[in-house]
Amino acid sequence: MKQEYFTNDRLAWSPTKRQYGDALLEALIGVLLTAVIGLGLSFAASRVLLEQRNQITQNTIIAQVNKVMASTGIPQLCAAGTAIPVTVQNVSLTLSAPVCTTDAVSVAVTGGGAALGVNLPAGVVTAMTFSTPPDSEEFKKLLGGNGVLTISQ
Secondary structure (H helix, E strand, C coil): CCCCCCECCCCECCCCHHHCCHHHHHHHHHHHHHHHHHHHHHHHHHHHHHHHHHHHHHHHHHHHHHHHHHHHCHHHHHHHCCCEEEEECCEEEEECCCEEEEEEEEEEEEECCEEEEEEEEEEEEEEEEEECCCCCHHHHHHHCCCCCCEEEC
């Protein structure tokens, strides 16, 4: 027996006519989801690139400070109290003078029944801290955030 459908001038109901707008709606939702995923991926990629740039800038500053420490010497650098010039991405900036902590150091080595002890004189640098100026617009542009990079050991 053939199923008959109710039809008149205002309404025509059949299983095929009922689904005409569904494919368009599904396509619209699919495009919307793809756009949201694309935006999320581009945001994540931009954050990764920004972190990479900040890390490269910080590593450049640390390498230049390391070079100054190796060429000048840590005790002389602490005694002089001079600021350290750095150049990052063609911008010349100056780190503050290092804040150094000195202590007397004792070293003891034991082994095989023998002991060896050495007392180094007072004034051995045990900690050193460099910091970028807190209100430097140049460092804020290079490092992001508040622009403060503190190196301590």
